[in-house]
Amino acid sequence: MNPPAHRPAPRAGILDIAPYVPGRSKAANGVRLHKLSSNETPFGPSPAAIEAYRAAADSLALYPDGAATALRAAIGSAYGLNPERIVCGAGSDEVLNLIAHAYIGPGDEAIHTEHGFLVYPIAIRAAGGTPVVAKETALTADVDAILRVVSSGTRAVFLANPNNPTGTYLPFTEIRRLHKGLPASTLLVLDAAYAEYVRRNDYESGIELAATADNVVMTRTFSKIYGLAGLRIGWCYGPAHLIDALNRIRGPFNLSAPAIAAGVAALKDRAHLEKSVAHNDAWLSRLASEIAALGLRVTPSVGNFVLIHFPDRSGRRAADADAHLMQQGIILRRMEAYGLPNALRMTIGSDAANQATIAALGDFLAVKAD
């Protein structure tokens, strides 16, 4: 279709993008009792991070350090990484988009998995590329299926490990096998937004490959376990040539000064992080068993959320459950956009929120169906 002559038109393909729809924040009656729709932490940020954020208010007239030097140094020491090989962004969303813009263009392909994070196809299309979907097996990324759809035009593979919204993960042996099967010119993007929550001996976030391979980058976020989603802080760790490319195209001051200050303080509070991990771990198994006891299927998760599947029966479907929960101020995430219309994703919240959700699901199932 030719663009209209009477007004500026976006580049070809932009209007084919389905906009990302964030988790809802208000329940049916306008109240927000328990928002469990965006994988946010129930503990909030470290008090030290809030204090650092407030202290930064004194210097708002000044531009931030465009290189986010203090934050990269703090990340480097917290995770044992060379700060020179880190780029920070306004959330890992920005970092993922920077990667797509730097490596993907019109005519290129990039792969994501069937129920992968929805920012990937948006970022791929926004860069002018074509998303290619790799089938999953049992709601888990499938290395062979990914390798089967690699072509000479594949510039990148985006893989969330663990994946959102399924909560499933690939062990490091599988990530290595995937990497071995990719051409040297294809970039493997390992999105480890939920890595801090994972308690599995066979899991590795991607640091090792990103440290040693020329075609692997790992992305991370402060939005989940660090409780700073509202501040927008993400980062990636990768080979020097990729860091150089991203630094050429990112906004020169893409992180605000309060974000840098709060991020540095958050990294120092190990006790806060450990409290969140322990809470999550306890609730992951408890939710799995209590929801299963209600007769609902839960996909085994290693993240801070669980995917709950509903019976395909009138009055018992995910949409019915959602309406029931919303009436009680409990907001979960609808999964139609992820191709899972009969599931809801529940973030692990506070004790009260989790208990209220289990009770509300019990009530929902006890009501006589149509």
Ligand SMILES: Cc1ncc(COP(=O)(O)O)c(C=O)c1O
């Ligand atoms: C897998 C995955 N990657 C990245 C993000 C983006 O996080 P942020 O942009 O807040 O850093 C999310 C958020 O939901 C996610 O689930």
